Amino acid sequence: MKNLDKILFFSSLISLISCAKQSAPTGGPRDEDPPQLLLMNPENQSLNTKPEQIILEFDEYIKLDNPNKNILITPRINKDELVVEALKNEVTLELNQELEENTTYVFNFQKSIQDLSEGNPAENLKLVFSTGDQIDSLSLSGNVNNYYPEGQPDFDDILIGLYPIGDTTDLFTGPPYYITQTDSLGNYTINNIKKGDYRAFAWRDENNTLKAEFKSEEYDFITDTLSIVENLTDLRFNLSASDITDFNLQRSSFTNGSYDLIFNKNPLEIELDHQEIGKSLFYTTEDKEIKIFSTESRSDSIAINLQLADSVGFKIDSSIWAKFPEMERQPEELTFSANSGKSFLNTLEAEIKFNKPITEINYDSLYIPIDSALIIQIKPEMVSFKDSLRRNTILFKIPIPDTLELQIYPLTLADSTFQDIQDQYNLEGLVANYRKIDPQTLGDEISGEINSQNGPFILRLMDSKEELYREIYLQDNTEFSFDKIEAGTYTIQVIEDKNGNRRWDPSNYYENKPAEKVYYYQNLENQSNEIIIKSGWTTEDLIIEPTKSTGFPEKIAVDNSEIEVDNQE
Known part of the structure; x- marks a missing residue:
């Protein structure tokens, strides 16, 4: 009986050992080794070869990651004919096309080939071969x-x-x-x-x-x-972005009181030629649209010449026949919005935009309440139109006496304050708040110089929200100064305004015209473009270095040697 027990014990032990040998261990460290290339056909740096198929063999099972994007092939081949497959530890590329004579081809696999288990990409994997007797170098x-x-x-x-x-x-x-x-x-x-x-x-x-x-x-x-x-x-x-689509007028028609012109892009430069423009004819602009309004209905169409340009300089120069028949339905409601929330120092500068040209203003309904007994009445000399041909944006410049100690000044207008070109009044009132700045909290000045002679320059001081805080234009010099600045974090953007039109012009490939250069102040010590301003601070002697222009740096001779300078376009 004891012998039988021993036999059963050793039989069980042998069975357990046998099972242990057949089982794969679990767990263990993560595989971080990339797949290793064992074979490449054709071989790298091969000459006088025109393969129909390329084979790569690795030391482990592999997979492909978006090969159509990640495999860069030069010179150009027809990728629509290329078939890339991975099977076990092998990658096959079927070219399915004739290669050019005496040409060096480069297949840069980047991170497209990865191991199957962990996705580790094969490193520095590139195939170079020539269909001729030399490798282009x-x-x-x-x-x-x-x-x-x-x-x-x-x-x-x-x-x-x-x-x-x-x-x-x-x-x-x-x-x-x-x-x-x-x-x-x-x-x-x-x-x-x-x-x-x-x-x-x-x-x-x-x-x-x-x-x-x-x-x-x-x-x-x-x-x-x-x-x-x-x-x-x-x-x-x-x-930089530049839309070089052809600029054209898509359609035009009379719609509910205005003659509307619809374009495929936004007109940037607008000139409407008719003797009544700014008198009885006014216009507004919206997204890809110009709306022309008339103070009166007209039985006959009138010819208006359009001279327009888009952001890249494409032009429209043609005439349209505008119609202004009797209105058959209720005009569109007059709506507006204000730049509420802006800060000011001594003069409150407000802006109200309307959806239609304004013809009349009731100044009795425009005021700033100070307390229950005192108001600042808005007078005509405080008000102007931003553009007299459009009359849809009103600017306010309201002097605020130093004796007033309010922090928030509410510009208030009642309903029926404004009348538009279609005899509609604003149906709702508005209170737009503006904050007066305590001079004691202001930074004194930011000043410096642009290290470039390629002006004129547009300098834009941008706040921490990347919104325009202040802008200056340098016509004939490179020194700049911004004074009386609210405490905060700013950046300075510079535009080299080569054509002097006071805006940034994008590139136009079809006219071989590069974009105007844009760069930022950069603090070389901390590699930051931020400027921190605190109350009472003066930040002087900032040097704004232009970034490199598109192209190669020029080389100039100095004392029998060459130095590189930026090739300004």
Whole structure:
């Protein structure tokens, strides 16, 4: 009996040991090792090869992450014909197309190939081969900036592309011949370029089409032909938005009291030519729309010449025949809004915008109540129209006596204070509050100089909400000063207004015109563009350094040596 017990015990022990050997251990450390390449066919740096298929073999099972986006191939091939598959530890690319003669191809896999278990990407994985007897070795490198950054720099999805001169496509119509992507700092390099002449572009490819959408994606371009006969460095791009859609009038009609013109884009420069404009004819603007109003109905159509321009300078110069028949229904209600919440020092400056031109103002209904017995009555000399041809924005400049000690001043208007061009009155009143600033809380001054001679300059002092606090225009000098500033955090934006039209002009690719340059004050010590102002503070001697212009830095000779300077456009 004892022997039988021993036999059963050892049998059970052997069975347990046998089972333990067949079971996979659980748990353990996370696999952080990337897959290792074992074989590549064709081999890297191969010559005189025209593969129909590319095979990559790894030391473990792998998977693909969005290969159509993440595998960058130069020069351009037809990606619609390319088939990429992963099976076990092998990746296969079926090219399904004829490759060009005597051309170096680069397949940059970036992070598209990952291990199956943890998603670790294969590192520095690139295949270079030539269909001829040599590998093209020229390169182009540089950096990308953004003229209007939103928060922290974002260099995701930014592509740089080269198109050979004579190519029928461009950044809006097809993928480039050579392409690369920026790193996290905005730097880029295109390698293995064939000697030749190219056009160079950069853009933010948010929708992964390998081309730019000029209505929604920022871009930039080099205005001159890029001749690549040696390695080129420091080519700078500055991205900004620019809608270069054709500018056109889509439709026009009389609608409930106004003759409405509908455009595909916002008119930025507007000139309506008729002898009654500003007398019996007025107009307002809304989103992609101009509304023309008449003080009286008219039996005959009248010809009005339109001279308009959009943000990129495209023009409309034509005539329309406007109609103003008798109204058949009740006119649209008169509505308005005020810039309530603004601060002031000595003179309260208010603005009220209306949806229609204003013809009459009842000043008895306009006032600022101080207490139960005292008001500040608004007088005609305190009121003006921002544009006498539109009459839909009223500006107030109301002096406030120093003897008054209120902090909040409520600009008050009753119903029926304003009458519009269609004899409608405002049906509701309004109280818009404005805050008087205590002079003791103000910062004294921000002053300094722009280290550039490429004016005129528009200087915009922006508050912590990135809203415009104050703006100045420098016509013939580079020194600036902002005084009497509320305590807070600010930034200074500079626009180089090359054409002197007192606004920023975007690029126009079809006219080979670059965007006007935009940059910010930067504190080089702490790498911040913020300026902190406290009451009584004076911040002097700020130096605003321009960022690099689009293109290459110029080299000038100094004492038999060369130094680089910014190539101002």
